Amino acid sequence: MLIITKKANIAKLGFVGIGMGGSRLAAECTDYISKDTEYPYNSLLVNMNKGDEDSICYNNVSGQRKILLGSGKGTGVDPAVGYYILDKERIKIERAIEEQFKESDFIFVTVGLGGGTGTGALLEIIKTLEIKGYKNIIGLMLILPRIIQGSTKINNTLSPSTQIEHFLLIKDEHFLFGKDSLLMF
Numbered sequence: 374m375l376i377i378t379k380k381a382n383i384a385k386l387g388f389v390g391i392g393m394g395g396s397r398l399a400a401e402c403t404d405y406i407s408k409d410t411e412y413p414y415n416s417l418l419v420n421m422n423k424g425d426e427d428s429i430c431y432n433n434v435s436g437q438r439k440i441l442l443g444s445g446k447g448t449g450v451d452p453a454v455g456y457y458i459l460d461k462e463r464i465k466i467e468r469a470i471e472e473q474f475k476e477s478d479f480i481f482v483t484v485g486l487g488g489g490t491g492t493g494a495l496l497e498i499i500k501t502l503e504i505k506g507y508k509n510i511i512g513l514m515l516i517l518p519r520i521i522q523g524s525t526k527i528n529n530t531l532s533p534s535t536q537i538e539h540f541l542l543i544k545d546e547h548f549l550f551g552k553d554s555l556l557m558f
């Protein structure tokens with residue numbers, strides 16, 4: 374479980390959750406933190422599937438913003454489609470990032486790897502954050518799929534992994550959780 378004490382809560386954190394798993398994790402972080410802290414944390418929850426988006430519940434309404442890209446029909450668990458939709462709506466994401474994280478000191482990008490939305494859009498959203506001035510103050514929280522989830526999810530995870538690995542090597546801050554450590558969420 375994420376434990377962030379009042380004392381440690383000096384930085385104003387922002388969370389970009391991509392896809393259903395990533396959005397749930399970002400919503401969980403911002404809901405938890407916002408209960409009794411001085412600075413409410415912000416999140417931007419990015420989805421391409423309306424059903425995924427609607428399934429995300431959160432309490433910190435003022436600090437959280439949902440954004441739906443594409444037609445809302447989803448990606449068919451295909452990261453190439455996720456990339457394509459993101460690319461088409463890049464300006465929408467850029468604007469939302471500018472508006473949502475004006476005061477943030479550090480941004481976590483959160484994704485459940487293996488689907489089409491988060492896996493396909495992750496690297497492009499990191500690049501967008503870097504262009505918008507957040508270079509070197511970006512962290513990643515990634516949920517890895519289990520083998521039991523099948524070859525599509527595993528293959529989808531493996532294809533961008535080399536690039537993600539490169540990102541991790543050149544950054545100082547990252548968190549990598551196995552799914553078992555996120556059972557409460």
Ligand SMILES: Nc1nc2c(ncn2[C@@H]2O[C@H](COP(=O)(O)OP(=O)(O)OP(=O)(O)O)[C@@H](O)[C@H]2O)c(=O)[nH]1
Nearest residue numbers: 392393394448450485486487488489490491518555
């Ligand atoms: N721990 C946890 N993991 C989740 C949850 N939802 C999704 N995941 C993980 O995230 C992975 C990707 O699933 P989604 O987040 O639905 O994928 P997506 O990014 O929305 O992409 P689509 O295929 O377009 O729906 C799954 O294989 C799970 O491992 C959740 O509520 N809790």
Ligand SMILES: [Mg+2]
Nearest residue numbers: 393422425488
């Ligand atoms: Mg999904």
